Amino acid sequence: MQKILYICALFAMMHGALSAQTVSGSWYGHADVDMAGVHNNYLTELVIKQKGNRVEGIFGYYFRDKYQSFFIHGRFNPKTREITILNIPVIFYASTSTLYSVDCNTNFKGVLIHSRAGSTVKGALYADAKYRYTCPNIKVNYVLDKADNQTDSTIQVSLANARIWKPQPDDLVVDAITAAPTAQPATTSLPAPVEAKPTADTAQASAPVAVAPPPVDPVKEENKKIEESFTKRKPVVNRVLEVESDSLRLSFYDNGEIDGDSISVFVNKNITLTHQGLSARAFNLFLKLDSTKDINEISMFAENLGRIPPNTALMVLTDGKNRYEVFMSSSLSENATIQVKRKKPKSSLAATQQQK
Known part of the structure; x- marks a missing residue:
């Protein structure tokens, strides 16, 4: 009997040792x-x-x-x-x-x-x-x-x-106050039409000259459609994070099988990045938070569902001291969203407690 107990104990120790190897x-x-x-x-x-x-x-x-x-x-x-x-x-x-x-x-x-x-x-x-x-x-x-x-x-x-805070030319830098990128903009505009100046011949013409309408900017039209769809979808808050810094690095990956997922990124409901495919290699967004807001929102808009619905991504947020992983899932009816707020400095917290 003692021998059986000894063998059982030995197996339990071996199992514990193996399970501890993580x-x-x-x-x-x-x-x-x-x-x-x-x-x-x-x-x-x-x-x-x-x-x-x-x-x-x-x-x-x-x-x-x-x-x-x-x-x-x-x-x-x-x-x-x-x-x-x-x-x-x-x-x-x-x-x-x-x-x-x-x-x-x-x-x-x-x-x-x-x-x-x-x-x-x-x-x-x-x-x-x-x-x-x-x-x-x-x-x-x-x-x-x-x-x-x-x-x-x-x-x-x-x-x-x-x-860690040195973005490269192929990274996107965004100021959340305007949500407008300062490098590699998400949208590009066609050159403004040049107004034709009247000549001597045209000045003498009695009939008015028809002015051609300005060309349609396909990028702006596409972004307008994305913005309209974004407002119609329900925002789903995945997580609320308190960060140490007002400058963040966001890295987006496809966390499952690479199936052709494409997303747009919104900051405080303003379009920032469009037509970005998700893969095992991250694309990075460097974000300066809007200090006038208590909470800044970052949303992932699904442009499609890939081959395997829904549109899923792993977003890694780094504030220079801490690192957070957030799994985001968007569909054609919901926008995955995280809320970010800046931690108050300890000195400010102490001063507030003393005043109370």
């Missing part, structure tokens, strides 16, 4: 090119959640002055503690410009290590077979952010934090 969390670190004489490196983060033997989340990295991020899927083997993530594009290490760079397709394989000093994931980004002669492997060393229990943090490396 890779869920926010991991940050550096990646170094595995090539003699090359010292190029990347600052990188891996924010993942484990569901059984599967993992999903965000892989992001900084290279030179560019931040790239992707929605990823992978597998985790609790027995060997190995994590595998396929198809991660990484900018070629020798690229002199990130704007006109090329990507190396890589697969990540790493091993989870627990110790008294902390938890780490060590591994490498291995070049795809097609690129093995041009793209070297990249060694990666991640450290778990112990302060993050809900995978809502940003990279803790100071250099990365310093670069």
Whole structure:
């Protein structure tokens, strides 16, 4: 009887040990090119959640002055503690410009290590077979952010934090006061028609000259239709967030199968970005909040439902200190919306309490 109890206890301990091997969390670190004489490196983060033997989340990295991020899927083997993530594009290490760079397709394989000093994931980004002669492997060393229990943090490396607010020409910068982009505008207008000046011949003509109507701007007409549809749909508030800063970075991904979802983004009910397809690669929007409003609203308008309804996206909001993941789902009758309000400084809160 005692032997049976001992065996049962042993199996329970083994099961507990296996179930404790989880890779869920926010991991940050550096990646170094595995090539003699090359010292190029990347600052990188891996924010993942484990569901059984599967993992999903965000892989992001900084290279030179560019931040790239992707929605990823992978597998985790609790027995060997190995994590595998396929198809991660990484900018070629020798690229002199990130704007006109090329990507190396890589697969990540790493091993989870627990110790008294902390938890780490060590591994490498291995070049795809097609690129093995041009793209070297990249060694990666991640450290778990112990302060993050809900995978809502940003990279803790100071250099990365310093670069996080530097948008690139292919990113959209928006001021919520007007919701008008200051770079890469969502709409482009046709040149204004030039009014014809009268000549001597036309001045002498007795019959009035017919003036052609100004040309129709197809972009404005399209945006007008989107705005009308937006107002007819019901706003559904997914989440209310309190943020530390008045400048935010919003990253949008397709969080499921890439099925052709296309969206427009509204800020405070003003159209900001249109005809944006969702994919595993994020598109970024840098937003300065309207300080005259207690609450700023960010809405996702579904332009279509893709092949698999509804239109779903993962929006990652970063305020320079905290990181929030919001799953948004829009249909042809509802607009997914989040409300954002700025946290009051502690000094202001203390002063208010003293006055009371």
